[in-house]
Amino acid sequence: MGPSASLLDALFDPTVDFDDLAWIRDQWPGKVVVKGIQTVDDARRVWDLGVDGIVLSNHGGRQLDRAPVPFHLLPTVRRALGPEATILLDTGIMSGADVVAALAMGADFTLVGRAYLYGLMAGGREGVDRTIEILRTEIVRTMKLLGVASVADLNPGHVTRLRALAPWSPA
Numbered sequence: 001m002g003p004s005a006s007l008l009d010a011l012f013d014p015t016v017d018f019d020d021l022a023w024i025r026d027q028w029p030g031k032v033v034v035k036g037i038q039t040v041d042d043a044r045r046v047w048d049l050g051v052d053g054i055v056l057s058n059h060g061g062r063q064l065d066r067a068p069v070p071f072h073l074l075p076t077v078r079r080a081l082g083p084e085a086t087i088l089l090d091t092g093i094m095s096g097a098d099v100v101a102a103l104a105m106g107a108d109f110t111l112v113g114r115a116y117l118y119g120l121m122a123g124g125r126e127g128v129d130r131t132i133e134i135l136r137t138e139i140v141r142t143m144k145l146l147g148v149a150s151v152a153d154l155n156p157g158h159v160t161r162l163r164a165l166a167p168w169s170p171a
């Protein structure tokens, strides 16, 4: 096994479980956010351990390409955990319309992985700034097209309208 493979093995300990998370929560007074949640049961269990946020993510489906789609999981998790839970959506955010759709379906935040890396590869630091600028412009434009002035006013009903208004956004 090469040095990078050994390092990865050391970083990703497969024996980590919910008891370890409870221990971390107990030891660490700062924020704890758990990424990679893929089922409603895990979302509830992790939230009940007192974390500050959960991230619905399949890490882009890069390792396990049949992993559940976080966007599809989002409404069920929001219903199960209620309005107080902090839910972040990761995976597949490639446009401002994607961000708006996730917020409308119940996410509090979205994360961006590959989109900003594409900007980084295309233009370094400026490319990342430009990616963020494009996402911001698209978010504002999408909300204008929907006739929504505040993120707080977004709701699942807007997602159907979003599909009609934004043909670049996959159904």
Ligand SMILES: Cc1cc2nc3c(=O)[nH]c(=O)nc-3n(C[C@H](O)[C@H](O)[C@H](O)COP(=O)(O)O)c2cc1C
Pocket (backbone or CB within 6 Å): 035, 057, 058, 059, 060, 061, 090, 091, 092, 093, 111, 112, 113, 114, 115, 117
């Ligand atoms: C090059 C690369 C490295 C990544 N490294 C990590 C990592 O160390 N830990 C992690 O939780 N996710 C990692 N991810 C996954 C991303 O954080 C994110 O979950 C995934 O790319 C899906 O989001 P996206 O569709 O916006 O890219 C990595 C992704 C890429 C492309």
